[in-house]
Amino acid sequence: MSNPITLGDAYWEHQQLQRQISEQTKKAQLYANFDMNATFDRLFNQSNEEYEKLTDQGVEITFGVSLSKAAIKALTQDIIWYExxxxEINGKQHTALMPRLYLAHATLDDLSKTPQAFLSAQNITLNSNGTIINSGNITSAKDTHITANNITNQNAALKGNNINLNAQNTLLNQSGDITANNNLNLTAKTLTNIANQQTTTxxxxxxxxIGKASNLKGKNININAKDVRNTASNITAQDLTITANNLNITTQQNTTDLKAGSGDNYSNSQSTQHQGSHIKVAGDLNINADNINIQGSKVSANxxxxxSDNLNIAAVQDSKATQMKASHKGFLSSSVSIDTKATATNIASNLSANNLTLKTTKEDINITxxxxxxxxxxxxxxxxxINIQAGYDGSLNESYSKTSGFSLAGLVGIGSLYSSTEDLEGxxxxxxxxxxxxxxxxxxNANSNIHTVGVDIQADNSISGNAKDINIQNANNTDTNYSKHKKIKISLADVLGNIVKNPLILKTKQTTTQPTKYKATSP
Incomplete structure (x- = not known):
């Protein structure tokens, strides 16, 4: 087996750590008043201390290997451990080192002691003309009925046999869990099932x-709303029915925008990584909406x-870009180099079922x-x-450099007095x-036309297509290389010859306090 590889950079590792902190603690911060850099440094130092302590105690702890139960039990401090x-990368298996957060028992005890609102009964009925906010735990053995203008379940749990939530305006489930053993009925003007999002500057x-995904779970789930937004979150059911004007099943983005250095010496990087939604139905899925948009997410059913009136199923793109510039200025020379790299990766939407029907009643079916x-x-x-087309992966690699300088040897006729080299490759x-x-x-079947560009259609038995016009085309790949190279050399003879041909240059040199500037072009 080859040596383990590492994924991403320090900031990618910070993202992984932030996600684990959110999942394990239900909080944005592990330590109060510690930003992510300080948290990472503290965990790293504690990891070294715990490693030495456990080794001295005879507890086996190995880099690259998950901690044993004995090692976890012996921890007195939180650590981050690489395992x-x-x-799989490009179809090949690799072993990668991944950071994993382990919380000490003292930390877990503190979390378990954190006060949390708890409401429990055989049946629960809550009615309000305003807003009902749950940030604790509401559990019923039988039925839960909640009616309000606005209902919010945030970083919280709502459980019951049958759950009915009726909001005249908004129903928000944010990094929360709503679980019904039997029926889950959700009604609102706007229903949002979304993960928490934290921006750190x-x-x-x-x-x-992006934090913990929200979850809607039930045997039979019925959702009825004008606008339904399922963002980077999950819906799991035996049977699911969604009725809406607008349905959006989309992603949220983990992003970084990092800057180091300044002026003519810097390193900048940006990245975007999507966290998709997952609709998982063991039995029947029925969706009826005016407009449906599915982006970078998964939908599966039997x-x-x-x-829909209008149906769009599309991919999203993860991206990463870096640019580094280095400059140097000496007494008689200068240099600059700029390296730019960027990648974009197609993240598909995936719809799967035993039997699957996609239908529009007014507009097109669009799949990308x-x-x-x-x-x-x-x-x-x-x-x-019916419009079906390929998505695209893309990459950019560009390197630019320029050097220039004066040579004192050129003043006595040895070599060039001035030289410059400029190179661009991309x-x-x-x-x-x-x-x-x-x-x-x-x-x-299309009442108008079927257009496909870059589509693989595979049927074990039969393919049937009916339309006015059917166009089937290949998608084009492009690979463009570009370059620019320029060299300039100026000798003392070139300068003297220029003065002979243009005596006014000499006159200008004698009458002005500014140095004479000679302009040369590449031959």
Whole structure:
């Protein structure tokens, strides 16, 4: 096995740590008044101390290996430990070192003692003309009925056999869990199921981290709202019905914007990583909405019918960009170099079911860089066009350098008096990531046209397509290399010859207090 690799940089590790802190503590900070850099440093120092202490006690602790139960039990301080994990990169298996947070028993005890509101009964009924906010734990053995203008479940839990939540205005579940053993009925003008998001700014650096996903769970879930927004969160059910004007199943973004150095010597980097939603239905999924947008997320069911006036299923792109500039100025010379790298990665939406039907009643079905899979019947039925196209991965690599200088030897006719070299090399790649349609039987019906660009359609049995026009095209990959090279050399003879040809230059030199400037172009 090859040596373990590392993923990301220090800031990526900070993101992983922030996510684990949020998941394990339900808090944004592990230590009060400690930013992420200070928290990481403290954990790192504590890790070294705990390693030495456990080793002295004869407790086995090995870098790259998960802590044993004995080691976890012996911890007296919180630590961050690097462990080997098998991952797949470009279709190949690699062993990578991943940071993992371990909390000491003292920390876990403090968390368990944190006061938390708790409401428990056989049946719970809450009514309000204003807002009901739950940040604790509401549990019923039988039924829970909550009615209000606004209902918020934030970093909290709401559990029962049957749960009915009715909000005249907004129903917000933010990094919370709403779980019904039987029926879960949610009604609102605007229903939002979303993860927490924290933005940290330190000097010129800004990091946005997504916290714990929200969860809606039930045997039978019914959602009825004008606007339904499921963002970086999950819905899990035996059967799920969603009725809405607008349904958005989308992602949230972990981002970094980091700056080091200044002026002509700096290093800047930006990154975006999407956290998608997951709709998981063991039985029947029925969605009926005026407008449906699914982006960078997963939807799975046994039998799924998704019906809309307008249906868009799209990929999103994770991205990373860095630029480094280094400059030097000496007595008679100067140099500058700029290296720029950027990548964009297609993150598909994935819809899968045993039988899957996508239908529009007014507008198009649009699919970009995504995968639609049915084990049996896959049907796409559009009131207008069916448009399916590839997504794209992309990359940019560019290197620029320039050096210039004067040589004293050139004053006596040895070599060049002045020389300059400028080089630019770059490459831009754009690689199609085909959308896929797969099933035992695939049916495509469009009242207008079917357009496909970069699509793999695979049927075990039959493919049927009906439309006015059907256009099937390959997606184009591009790979562009560009360069620019320039060299300038000026000798003493060049300067003297220029003066002979242009005597006014000499006159100007004698009458002005400013140094003469000679302009040369590359041959």
């Amino acid at each position: 080997n994990k098998e991952i 330190q000097k010129r650096d800004t990091t946005t981290t 039998n799924a019918t998704i019906k 860089g995504s995968n639609i899979e049915a084990q049996q019947q896959l049907s796409l039925d559009s009131a207008k066009d 490459r831009i790649k754009k690689t199609a990531v085909n959308s896929t349609l797969s099933g035992n039987n695939i049916t495509l």
